[in-house]
Amino acid sequence: MNLKVIKTETEYNQALERLEEIFDAKPGTAEGDELEVLSILIDKYESEHHAIDLPNPIEAIKFRMEQLGLQQKDLVEIIGFKSRVSEVMNYKRKLTLEMIRSIHKSLSIPTSVLIQEY
Template sequence: MNIKPIKSELDYNEALERIEELWGAKKDTPEGDEFDLLVTLVESYEMKHYPIAPPDPIDAIKFRMEQMGMTKADMVQYLGSQSRVSEVLNRKRNLSLKMIKSLYKDLKIPAEILLA
């Protein structure tokens, strides 16, 4: 096992190749340990060099609505009146703190996304 920090794209690509070779290694074996360490290093490198921006709050709401088979009418209980739902979903009105709390609590949309 020759594990080193990932400092360049070359190191990153080599680590990915080795991960492929180790895929399916049994846990608590030298190969399994090497796999776990390399995955951790790759995740750290990717977080630093390829960050994923959080989704837009309205897109997150629409996505959750689609996941749950909800309509705009279903959103009245979380956002207010039918006109307020339309304003929010059409980006003409910002989310209020009360709306954010309701969406977080009831629809499990992460607060950090709704506050963005």
């Protein structure tokens, strides 16, 4: 494949097809080098044209709770009063900086996700 910057969706799809063809190429070979460069070009195109937005903070908390097998009552120790947890989880109260820090520390959710508007 003629390696060049990927500018269109058609070129992107062609690059993905070629990547599949040479996916098992051995490092240090011509195809191995092509695989490495093609991966970089595809990654660049995807980050510019297929960027994935960060998740909603509350949905991220719910997802993490599900992963850890936690229930809403378990957030009382992290956020505070049961009523406050309920308000936050039902979008009636915004997360405070203190809550964000505590959730980040306890649930390992990136602060970049928690500080978003919702």
